[in-house]
Each structure stands twice: as C-alpha cells, then as structure tokens.
Amino acid sequence: MYERELANERRRPEPRPPQRRRRKRRRRRGFGGLLVTALAVAAAFMLLHSALKMPPEDTGDADLPAKGQPVIPISLSEPGVQEPSGDAAGEPKVPHVPDASGVPDASIGGDQPDGQMEDPLDPEVPQLPKDPEEPKEPGSTPSADDWELMLVNPWNAMPEDYTINLEQLSNGHSVDQRCYDALQDMLGACRAAGLQPVICSSYRTWDKQESLYQNKVNRLINQGYSQADALVEAGKVVAVPGTSEHQLGLAVDIVDVNNQNLDESQEKTAVQKWLMEHSYEYGFILRYPNDKSELTGIIYEPWHYRYVGKDAAAEIFAQGVCLEEYLEGLGK
Numbered sequence: 001m002y003e004r005e006l007a008n009e010r011r012r013p014e015p016r017p018p019q020r021r022r023r024k025r026r027r028r029r030g031f032g033g034l035l036v037t038a039l040a041v042a043a044a045f046m047l048l049h050s051a052l053k054m055p056p057e058d059t060g061d062a063d064l065p066a067k068g069q070p071v072i073p074i075s076l077s078e079p080g081v082q083e084p085s086g087d088a089a090g091e092p093k094v095p096h097v098p099d100a101s102g103v104p105d106a107s108i109g110g111d112q113p114d115g116q117m118e119d120p121l122d123p124e125v126p127q128l129p130k131d132p133e134e135p136k137e138p139g140s141t142p143s144a145d146d147w148e149l150m151l152v153n154p155w156n157a158m159p160e161d162y163t164i165n166l167e168q169l170s171n172g173h174s175v176d177q178r179c180y181d182a183l184q185d186m187l188g189a190c191r192a193a194g195l196q197p198v199i200c201s202s203y204r205t206w207d208k209q210e211s212l213y214q215n216k217v218n219r220l221i222n223q224g225y226s227q228a229d230a231l232v233e234a235g236k237v238v239a240v241p242g243t244s245e246h247q248l249g250l251a252v253d254i255v256d257v258n259n260q261n262l263d264e265s266q267e268k269t270a271v272q273k274w275l276m277e278h279s280y281e282y283g284f285i286l287r288y289p290n291d292k293s294e295l296t297g298i299i300y301e302p303w304h305y306r307y308v309g310k311d312a313a314a315e316i317f318a319q320g321v322c323l324e325e326y327l328e329g330l331g332k
Contacts, residue, residue: 142312144330148179148283149308150248151327154235154297157242164249166203173202176249179283179307183252186282190274196257197271200303204246213238236299250307251287267302275305280317283310292322 142149152158167180175183190197204212216238220230238244245251255262256269266272276286287306288298308316308323316326 142309142315142330144327146309146312148250149312149323149327149330150250151323152243152245152248153324154240154243158247162248164203166249169199169202173199173252174249175202175252176307179250182283182307182310186275186279186284189278189282190271193274195271195274197254197275198257198260199252200255200260200262201246201253202251203249204244206241206247209239209241209244209247213240236293236297239298245287245304245306252305253301253303254305255303262301262303264300264302272302276302279305280313281310283307283313285313285316285323287323289322292324295322295324 150158165177166174167177168174169183187197187199213234216234217230220233221227225233235243239246241247253262254271254275255266256271259265259269267276275284279285284305284307286302287304288296288301290300290302293299306323312326316323319326321329
C-alpha cells in the first residue's frame, strides 16, 4: 500500500507556479520591449535633430589648393590623350594646324638625293613675331622686289640674314606662314577633284639641306666620280645649302599617293596633271620645268612647286616661262 502511494506520488506532475507570478513575468517582458523601442525612437530623433542643425556643405573650393600653392589647370583633353608639351630645353611645341579642307595632308617626308622619302622634318624651328604683311591690291603689277619673287638658285644664294615665320603642316612639315592659306586651298581643291596629293618635303633648315647635299655627293663618289665632279653633279639634283628654295619656306614637293617616286614618272600621275594645270590659280608654279634646266640649274622636277603669288603665277603660266625668265622680263 505504501509502495503504491509512493509510485503514484512520483507520477504526479509538479505543481505549476501560481497564475499571479506568470502574469507578473509577462508584464516585465512587455515593459522591456517598450523601453527598447522608446530608446531607439529617441536616438533616431536626436540624430535627425542634429542633421537639421548642420549647415549645408560648401564644395565650391573643394578642389582649390592651399593658399600660397600653385593652381594646376585642369586638362581639357580626352582621357588617354597627351597634351602638347615643350621639349627638354623648354622650347614650346608648334601647335598642330589642320588643313583648311579638314583632311590631313598625309605628309610623310621629303626627297632624298636618290629619289627616296626623307624623314619628317624637325618642327622645332625658331619663330619670329608675326608681323602683318601689307596686302597687295588685287591685280597689282608684280615687282622683282616682292618677297614671294625672291630668286634663289645656284647663282643666287639666299641672304645670310634671311628670317622666316613658319606655319606647321602635318607630320612636322612647315611653310612660310604667308603662303600657308594658298597651299591649303590648292590641296583642298585637288582633293575635292577626287585626288590624293601628298606633301613629301617642305621647309628645310640649313643643316637638313647640308645633310641631303653631302649624302648625294658621297653617293656619286662611290659611283666613281671625282670629288670636284661629284660636287658639281650633286648640285644639279640637290641644291647647295643656301641656294635651296626649301630654305625659303616657299617651296613644297608634292607627289601622288599612288606613286611616291621622285622621278619623271610623276608627270603621268593624276595629281601632277591637275597641279600643272591649276596650281597657278593658287599662286604656285612648277618651278623646274622639263626644258629649263640650263636656266634654273636644276634637273626637271615634276613635283616641286614654288609660291610666287597669284598675279605672277598667272603670268608665268600664260607665258610658259620659268621664274628666271620672268624676273628678267621685270628688269631684274
């Protein structure tokens, strides 16, 4: 009997806590949640209040350097494109000037004595302040003293104090600024006719001309010429330094993109046919015609064009003479 009661006692569940204690625990849990919520709302309110009191941020001077430090200009070039800069000696680079037609002239070099292209010319040429030229009146009579009619040939060297203001073409080529616009107009018209002229030589420094001339002399000596004969024969192909029109900045060598050989085959190209017929309209002449070598001192060059001005060019073209003959007619 006793053992049965003990077993029943073991199976009897433990008494539950009074209902009052359970309600008290629930109240505590409810007050704790309210307290946490209230604290969170208070914190958010304080943050919002602080933010409203802060003055607006002034970003106008955010990129300015500290007082006394130099301001670095912002580059306006496209990403990855280097802006022009001076060379190591601090000389400014000559800015690129696009063709008036909007198409690059694709200049790739100049003539070597053996008819090959030379390397692009160094654009670092001393520049003088640009003094405006007094424009000629339309239809005025050319004078032998006009700057564009300066005679330079084997018997007439350029003045030792000759100075020049250059305007740069593509790939380092340069010409006298006074004939730049006329040259661009001529090339633009040639391209408009569906042709592709290429400037392969333009202004040359004295050193460049000296290098080309000496190179030709050395080639002739290697072919068996004597030193004296090589000097004479070289001068018929490459002007002696000081007697080259390229040094004036008024002459350019132009070839057809489909034939860039500096030989008589140029005269058969579409570009040369167009230039020989129309170059005078822009103030240029074919400087060394086929039958004038004894007068010019230079072999036939159906690629060499010289600026002489529109009036003189029109008269030279109409008369079928070279520059030497034309100037003689003017009394020089």
